[in-house]
Amino acid sequence: MAEKLQDSYLAAHDQLYRTLRMRIMYGEMRPGQAITLRGVAEEFGVSVTPVREALKRLAAEGALSISVSGRFQTPVLTNDRIEELAALRALIEVELATRALPRAHMALVERLQTINNAISVAVAKADAVTYIRTNLEFHRTLYLRAQAPAMLATVETVWLQMGPTMRALYGRLQRKDPPMHHRLILAALKAGDEPGLRVAVRADVTQGLRMLAG
Amino acid sequence: MAEKLQDSYLAAHDQLYRTLRMRIMYGEMRPGQAITLRGVAEEFGVSVTPVREALKRLAAEGALSISVSGRFQTPVLTNDRIEELAALRALIEVELATRALPRAHMALVERLQTINNAISVAVAKADAVTYIRTNLEFHRTLYLRAQAPAMLATVETVWLQMGPTMRALYGRLQRKDPPMHHRLILAALKAGDEPGLRVAVRADVTQGLRMLAG
DNA sequence: GCGCGGCAAATGTGATCACAAATGCATATG
DNA sequence: CATATGCATTTGTGATCACATTTGCCGCGC
Known part of the structure; x- marks a missing residue:
């Protein structure tokens, strides 16, 4: 087995998995976009064997859907499915935020503010991929x-499933303002306000669904 | 590709995946039990290729853990991890029960009662695997x-991760009574009592963790 | 008796090949 | 001009092989 450089021994299929996962989660692919074994294999200079493992793994996480004939493509979500995934996000992320609150010190809040500034920059430049990535990083x-x-890990799987759709929705969103709810989250963190934090996280996660329902 | 019988064309790796998934979810394997590619391949009369896909997929879902050298084994959960998974179950299952409540008609309640009777039989026979399977079926x-x-799908992934541990815990549990909380769930369903249903589901899911904390 | 070294077996990884099914495009046909 | 037919290409699947690493066991030496 060819070892990489001196550090970070990563199996080929794992490297593929991580790279493709980022592409999908951060909205670098459109919903319904096809992926082929030999296409990926050629792009990365490997055989189809490790590609199969990476794609199957992504499919197992819902990051890719498999047609009846076995073909891979990024998922095309129905409105019902989007709403369900958003509800899952809300459930789990509110719990995660609640658990994080008693451990959130000033250094964390400052780090979050820095990320928030990066989000504002992405919004100003209308850079959808950077927006999604920095938003998730927040x-x-x-x-x-x-x-x-x-x-x-569970909520990241949800993010993964929504990646391509979030990108497609971003164009429709016509975002012009930096994330309002993030400021509410930061304020609640500083104040140690658990109910306020829960409301703010829930609102942030379910934001952008109004245009779907309406 | 050798087709199976005339109906239900299932790829070999998919058949393997389903079979192994059931073994793990229903507690037919102990925590930390090793699984090897060639072992499974020989058992099922296939080559290692489809086995690799099935095991990698199970590993992606947390049903198997992979050692640093790439070996597969069922996960050995810490108490913290068990508590976290139980909290995940509680979060999601309470929501699922709530959403099911307005659609729960008499036929469903009767079906649940039938399953509940099967659970009682499994408890009486101290049949851990059947108990786990019928309980999850409920x-x-x-x-x-x-x-x-x-x-x-998300909550099933959690069940999957807990499978081997649930089996190991069952022995310690010394169960002698049929599930008490299931009767509360059924009563709440019949009464259309949403708060009562949420409490009953939460109690059922987090039951059995007292012995861990204590 | 106990620990250490070394070798054989076991194990996961990736490449390659043959194969069947699906896809898609070009051509023929109404 | 639209629809159907047929064939070449594409695509996923599974088997097999070579290889590097790890595991584990046996025997040697202290």
């Missing part, structure tokens, strides 16, 4: 404090 | 009414 940074790896 | 039957496939 949430992940907060939830890491919850010391709840299983919950975090 | 929950799944209720939650199917919620029309929330993403939530159901």
Whole structure:
């Protein structure tokens, strides 16, 4: 087995998995976009074997859907499914934020503010991919404090499933303002206001669904 | 590709996946039990290729853990992890039950009662595997009414991760009574009592953790 | 008796090949 | 011009092989 450079031994399929996962989660692919084994294999200079593992793994997490004939594509979500995934986000993220609250010190709040500034920049530049990535980084940074790896992994799976759709929705969103609810989250964190934090996180997560329902 | 019998074309790796998933979820394997590619391949009369896909997929769902050298084994959960997974179950299952409540008609309640009787039989026979399987069937039957496939899939993943540990805990549990909380769930369903249902589901899910904390 | 070294077996990984099914495009047909 | 037919290409699947690493067991030496 060809080892990489001197550090970070990563199996080929794991490297593929991580790269493709980021592409999907951060909205670099459109909903319904097809992915082929040989296409990915050629792009990364490997055989189809590790590609199969990576794609199957992503499919198992809901990041890809498999057609009846076995073809891979990014999922095309119905409105019902989007609403359900948003409800899952709300459920789990409110819990994660609640668990993080007693451990959230000033250094964390400052870090979140820095990320929030990066989000504002992405919004100003209308850079959808950067917006999605930094927005998720904001949430992940907060939830890491919850010391709840299983919950975090679960919610990341939800993010993954919504990635391509979030990108497609971003164009319709016509965002012009930096995230309002993030400021509410930061304020609640500073004040130690658990009810306020729960409301703010729930509102932030379910934001952007109004245009779907309406 | 050798087709199976005339109906239900299932790819070999998918067949393997389903079979192994059931073994794990229903507690037919102990925590930390090793699984090898060639072992499974020989048992099922296939090559290692489809086995790799099935095991990788199970690992992606947390049903198996992978050692640093790439070996597969059923997960050995810490108490913190068990508590976290139980909290996840509580969060999601309470929501699923709530969503199922307005759609729960008499036929569903009767079906749940039938399953509940099967659980009592398994308890009387001290049959851990049957107990776990029928208990999960009780929950799944209720939650199917919620029309929330993403939530159901997520909670099934949690069940999967807990499977081997649930089996190991069952022995310590010394169960002698049929599930008390299930009767509360049924009563709340019949009465249309949403708060009562939420409390009963939460209690049922987090039951059995007292011996861990104590 | 106990620990250590070394070798054989076991194990996961990735490449390659053959195969069947699905896809898609070009051509023929009404 | 639209629809159907047929064939070449694409695509996923599974088997097999070579290889590097790890595991584990046996025997040697202290």
